[in-house]
Amino acid sequence: xxxxxxxxxxxxxxxxxxxxxxxxxxxxxxxxxxxxxxxxxxxxxxxxxxxxxxxxxxxxxxxxxxxxxxxxxxxxxxxxxxxxxxxxxxxxxxxxxxxxxxxxxxxxxxxxxxxxxxxxxxxxxxxxxxxxxxxxxxxxxxxxxxxxxxxxxxxxxxxxxxxxxxxxxxxxxxxxxxxxxxxxxxxxxxxxxxxxxxxxxxxxxxxxxxxxxxxxxxxxxxxxxxxxxxxxxxxxxxxxxxxxxxxxxxxxxxxxxxxxxxxxxxxxxxxxxxxxxxxxxxxxxxxxxxxxxxxxxxxxxxxxxxxxxxxxxxxxxxxxxxxxxxxxxxxxxxxxxxxxxxxxxxxxxxxxxxxxxxxxxxxxxxxxxxxxxxxxxxxxxxxxxxxxxxxxxxxxxxxxxxxxxxxxxxxxxxxxxxxxxxxxxxxxxxxxxxxxxxxxxxxxxxxxxx
Amino acid sequence: xxxxxxxxxxxxxxxxxxxxxxxxxxxxxxxxxxxxxxxxxxxxxxxxxxxxxxxxxxxxxxxxxxxxxxxxxxxxxxxxxxxxxxxxxxxxxxxxxxxxxxxxxxxxxx
Amino acid sequence: xxxxxxxxxxxxxxxxxxxxxxxxxxxxxxxxxxxxxxxxxxxxxxxxxxxxxxxxxxxxxxxxxxxxxxxxxxxxxxxxxxxxxxxxxxxxxxxxxxxxxxxxxxxxxxxxxxxxxxxxxxxxxxxxxxxxxxxxxxxxxxxxxxxxxxxxxxxxxxxxxxxxxxxxxxxxxxxxxxxx
Numbered sequence: 093x094x095x096x097x098x099x100x101x102x103x104x105x106x107x108x109x110x111x112x113x114x115x116x117x118x119x120x121x122x123x124x125x126x127x128x129x130x131x132x133x134x135x136x137x138x139x140x141x142x143x144x145x146x147x148x149x150x151x152x153x154x155x156x157x158x159x160x161x162x163x164x165x166x167x168x169x170x171x172x173x174x175x176x177x178x179x180x181x182x183x184x185x186x187x188x189x190x191x192x193x194x195x196x197x198x199x200x201x202x203x204x205x206x207x208x209x210x211x212x213x214x215x216x217x218x219x220x221x222x223x224x225x226x227x228x229x230x231x232x233x234x235x236x237x238x239x240x241x242x243x244x245x246x247x248x249x250x251x252x253x254x255x256x257x258x259x260x261x262x263x264x265x266x267x268x269x270x271x272x273x274x275x276x277x278x279x280x281x282x283x284x285x286x287x288x289x290x291x292x293x294x295x296x297x298x299x300x301x302x303x304x305x306x307x308x309x310x311x312x313x314x315x316x317x318x319x320x321x322x323x324x325x326x327x328x329x330x331x332x333x334x335x336x337x338x339x340x341x342x343x344x345x346x347x348x349x350x351x352x353x354x355x356x357x358x359x360x361x362x363x364x365x366x367x368x369x370x371x372x373x374x375x376x377x378x379x380x381x382x383x384x385x386x387x388x389x390x391x392x393x394x395x396x397x398x399x400x401x402x403x404x405x406x407x408x409x410x411x412x413x414x415x416x417x418x419x420x421x422x423x424x425x426x427x428x429x430x431x432x433x434x435x436x437x438x439x440x441x442x443x444x445x446x447x448x449x450x451x452x453x454x455x456x457x458x459x460x461x462x463x464x465x466x467x468x469x470x471x472x473x474x475x476x477x478x479x480x481x482x483x484x485x486x487x488x489x490x491x492x493x494x495x496x497x498x499x500x501x502x503x504x505x506x507x508x509x510x511x512x513x514x515x516x517x518x519x520x521x522x523x524x525x526x527x528x529x530x531x532x533x534x535x536x537x538x539x540x541x542x
Numbered sequence: 543x544x545x546x547x548x549x550x551x552x553x554x555x556x557x558x559x560x561x562x563x564x565x566x567x568x569x570x571x572x573x574x575x576x577x578x579x580x581x582x583x584x585x586x587x588x589x590x591x592x593x594x595x596x597x598x599x600x601x602x603x604x605x606x607x608x609x610x611x612x613x614x615x616x617x618x619x620x621x622x623x624x625x626x627x628x629x630x631x632x633x634x635x636x637x638x639x640x641x642x643x644x645x646x647x648x649x650x651x652x
Numbered sequence: 653x654x655x656x657x658x659x660x661x662x663x664x665x666x667x668x669x670x671x672x673x674x675x676x677x678x679x680x681x682x683x684x685x686x687x688x689x690x691x692x693x694x695x696x697x698x699x700x701x702x703x704x705x706x707x708x709x710x711x712x713x714x715x716x717x718x719x720x721x722x723x724x725x726x727x728x729x730x731x732x733x734x735x736x737x738x739x740x741x742x743x744x745x746x747x748x749x750x751x752x753x754x755x756x757x758x759x760x761x762x763x764x765x766x767x768x769x770x771x772x773x774x775x776x777x778x779x780x781x782x783x784x785x786x787x788x789x790x791x792x793x794x795x796x797x798x799x800x801x802x803x804x805x806x807x808x809x810x811x812x813x814x815x816x817x818x819x820x821x822x823x824x825x826x827x828x829x830x831x832x
Binding site: 564581621 | 681688694697701708712715716719724731732739740755758761764772773777781783790799802803806807823824
Binding site: 280289291297313338340 | 695696699702722723725726729730731733734738741791792793
């Protein structure tokens with residue numbers, strides 16, 4: 093029975109290989125001109141205009157959904173059963189347009205800015221200002237050979253990059269782009285985000301294991317150790333917001349911050365914002381914490397053995413995750429879609445939201461151009477000995493704040509600020525005595541000196 | 543809203559999970575495999591509890607839907623703790639015997 | 653999610669949607685539990701366990717408890733599965749063949765499990781449960797209040813247990829300091 097199965101399987105694989113080759117030969121005359129047309133189209137104004145249009149279309153599909161939900165039950169010319177499918181489809185198409193298109197611009201922005209930080213031009217060949225470089229890269233990735241190392245666990249090697257794209261994309265569904273505009277208005281939206289980031293940890297682990305390469309495995313191990321450690325301060329820094337707003341729903345959290353009452357303007361909110369953003373950087377493996385893919389130590393970490401489109405998927409996931417974490421930071425601490433003066437126009441909300449998120453991503457790029465990579469022990473110490481205690485004290489401060497500022501007057505606001513700031517600064521100073529080295533010792537080069 | 547899927551489906555599925563776990567726990571030789579099977583069993587139980595919390599009418603003895611969900615939350619928390627300690631034990635065993643074959647770990651057997 | 657479910661209940665074909673969602677979760681749980689119990693490759697077994705856990709999370713959602721859905725994914729897939737994968741990796745050597753997966757009592761265990769499953773399933777599915785007509789969904793806020801008021805004692809005990817488990821796990825897993 094087993095032997096038979098194996099023979100059938102081998103036959104199928106052989107068939108697929110033959111098909112692959114012949115298809116390649118047959119399709120080449122079609123694909124090559126098509127490819128040329130694509131490249132040409134990218135150089136026309138159409139190519140420059142299309143991506144931002146697609147991105148905004150995605151955003152506004154999501155933005156139009158509340159209205160759609162109002163209208164749908166009254167449309168009689170559509171069959172009743174299709175209403176829900178239309179509703180769901182609009183949300184999915186919106187997210188799928190928005191996420192990857194954001195990623196496209198972020199990659200361009202990152203490379204361009206990094207180029208300037210490092211005194212070079214960055215991409216400037218494809219399209220105006222190199223704007224179309226990401227598309228060219230995408231096409232390049234698509235036509236590259238897909239290599240699976242010998243001894244790799246083929247099924248897992250295939251599944252890992254597919255799984256890793258899902259959580260960051262799904263996170264977009266709980267980000268409120270405007271009043272009532274989150275694709276999935278969940279009662280427990282914030283927790284949902286954390287649940288999803290846990291899944292991406294499993295996917296990274298799989299990628300590292302399935303490649304059958306020691307660098308991949310080490311990168312995967314590091315990634316998961318880092319993810320697990322930073323999840324703790326990440327969650328605890330959100331607790332303050334949940335305490336004060338009294339809800340877990342992302343929509344309601346933003347509603348609590350309208351009219352300029354952003355949480356970042358309070359002592360606990362400021363500290364919470366810094367903690368969340370820092371831990372979030374580690375969570376999506378951005379630069380001071382990009383140990384899982386440290387090229388000077390681990391070649392490329394968990395995606396060393398990935399090429400072609402699978403590698404592109406890792407790349408995609410990484411950048412979408414960066415946008416998603418920026419979006420969540422904006423939602424939790426920076427007032428989400430609300431901006432004093434612009435709140436009256438709900439159609440401006442997605443633009444406000446995306447600009448705020450883009451600003452945070454710029455900060456991430458700036459960090460990448462500025463900070464050196466940490467050592468693994470420094471990364472762990474930073475999480476457990478600094479971020480975690482500070483987050484815990486921050487929760488206490490938020491409790492005191494709720495007690496002091498319950499009448500909402502300016503006077504109590506000032507008192508709350510003073511008390512919160514004193515506690516936090518005192519604790520910070522005290523904490524530094526344990527984590528910061530008191531004196532910097534003279535470095536001894538054991539083997540280099542005479 | 544009247545539930546569309548009847549209760550017995552959930553219960554049957556939970557029983558299936560539980561006994562898959564029983565089979566795995568009884569037959570695996572690898573200690574980590576036994577842990578996997580135990581997690582499966584625990585999940586079968588949580589599913590039963592959640593289903594009962596949703597379907598059964600609130601009883602006089604404090605058996606409310608909230609109570610059922612609380613029980614599930616506590617079980618999940620304890621299962622996580624059990625997994626952590628279990629894994630630590632397995633690692634300790636691995637260091638002592640440099641194997642986690644549960645049949646070789648028999649020095650306690652007289 | 654509840655909103656969508658409620659909406660689907662209004663439209664004419666809710667059964668299709670809910671049925672399809674249930675079928676997916678059902679399939680995940682069945683395939684996942686079988687794989688977790690039977691597969692030779694332990695890492696694959698752990699991943700099938702993750703599938704089964706995701707399926708259970710989906711079932712929680714159908715039981716209209718979003719909180720349990722999220723906690724299930726957060727704790728199990730994000731925590732326990734990662735722990736188990738760590739366990740598999742730290743205790744198996746990549747090059748060496750693994751231990752034989754099953755012991756000698758496989759047949760007996762299979763019979764026992766099958767027998768008990770049949771008995772339990774029979775009892776559970778044929779018992780005339782008194783199903784309440786309108787099962788209430790519990791809002792998350794109520795769970796939070798419940799944790800800190802009515803169920804505060806078990807909550808505190810669980811937190812102590814978690815602390816003890818954490819300390820215990822560290823003590824057990826730590827390498828003994830080299831004796832001088």
